[in-house]
Amino acid sequence: MNLLNPNIVSEYKSNSQKARVMTEFWTWENIFCPSCWSAICHYNNNKPVADFYCDSCNEDYELKSWKSLWTKIADWAYDTMISRLQDYNNPNFFFLNYKINHQITNFVVIPKHYFTPEIIEKRKPLLETAKRAWWVWCNVLLSWIPESWKIFYIKNWENRDKNDVLNDWNKTLFLREKKLESKGWILDIMKCIEMLKKKEFTLQEVYNFEPILKQKYPNNNFIKDKIRQQLQFLRDKEYLEFVSNGKYRVL
Numbered sequence: 001m002n003l004l005n006p007n008i009v010s011e012y013k014s015n016s017q018k019a020r021v022m023t024e025f026w027t028w029e030n031i032f033c034p035s036c037w038s039a040i041c042h043y044n045n046n047k048p049v050a051d052f053y054c055d056s057c058n059e060d061y062e063l064k065s066w067k068s069l070w071t072k073i074a075d076w077a078y079d080t081m082i083s084r085l086q087d088y089n090n091p092n093f094f095f096l097n098y099k100i101n102h103q104i105t106n107f108v109v110i111p112k113h114y115f116t117p118e119i120i121e122k123r124k125p126l127l128e129t130a131k132r133a134w135w136v137w138c139n140v141l142l143s144w145i146p147e148s149w150k151i152f153y154i155k156n157w158e159n160r161d162k163n164d165v166l167n168d169w170n171k172t173l174f175l176r177e178k179k180l181e182s183k184g185w186i187l188d189i190m191k192c193i194e195m196l197k198k199k200e201f202t203l204q205e206v207y208n209f210e211p212i213l214k215q216k217y218p219n220n221n222f223i224k225d226k227i228r229q230q231l232q233f234l235r236d237k238e239y240l241e242f243v244s245n246g247k248y249r250v251l
């Protein structure tokens with residue numbers, strides 16, 4: 001069973017501090033680097049951009065944890081978050097979800113290449129009387145992120161096989177080659193495929209998303225060409241395969 005240990009935080013007073021220490025400690029003890037299997041290391045506190053790193057492959061990870069359902073999570077400054085998306089060194093994200101009895105429900109890593117400005121929601125500025133009145137915070141819209149982009153270590157209390165985690169991680173690394181501007185299309189098409197909720201699909205089924213894509217890209221008059229181009233790219237990167245005339249399968 002995956003349990004946080006409340007005994008290690010008995011001397012802390014604030015609940016948020018308790019939660020941070022418990023979840024960081026558990027992660028450090030139990031989670032391996034999804035990129036290379038190594039144990040992960042903890043940064044000293046006060047490091048602004050990440051909580052953990054891997055000293056074999058240099059990936060960075062930031063941990064966010066919470067008790068409620070995960071539709072969105074808050075607590076980043078908006079401008080910082082947006083500028084970090086452009087930065088090659090931004091961290092990947094670990095999300096830890098637990099119950100009041102300290103049992104861990106889900107543990108997920110989301111690779112940094114899935115983070116685009118779209119999933120960052122700007123919040124209303126804080127009231128002037130608030131301690132950090134000039135800050136504009138943001139939410140990360142987890143509900144926007146398709147299920148298949150979340151690489152689960154623990155899903156609904158169950159541990160997943162380590163090899164599955166590593167395979168999932170490697171499968172989409174090709175997205176890192178893409179710049180933020182050109183990544184939009186490929187992520188949109190991947191999201192359309194995800195919405196079909198099946199392994200095999202036809203070109204026509206992806207074409208059916210044309211009106212939605214047209215809303216997003218009103219100046220593009222070649223949506224169908226663009227769809228085919230992205231499918232070709234995904235095939236070249238072995239994310240999917242071409243089965244027969246107009247039929248594709250997700251690998």
Ligand SMILES: [Zn+2]
Nearest residue numbers: 033036054057
């Ligand atoms: Zn590593």
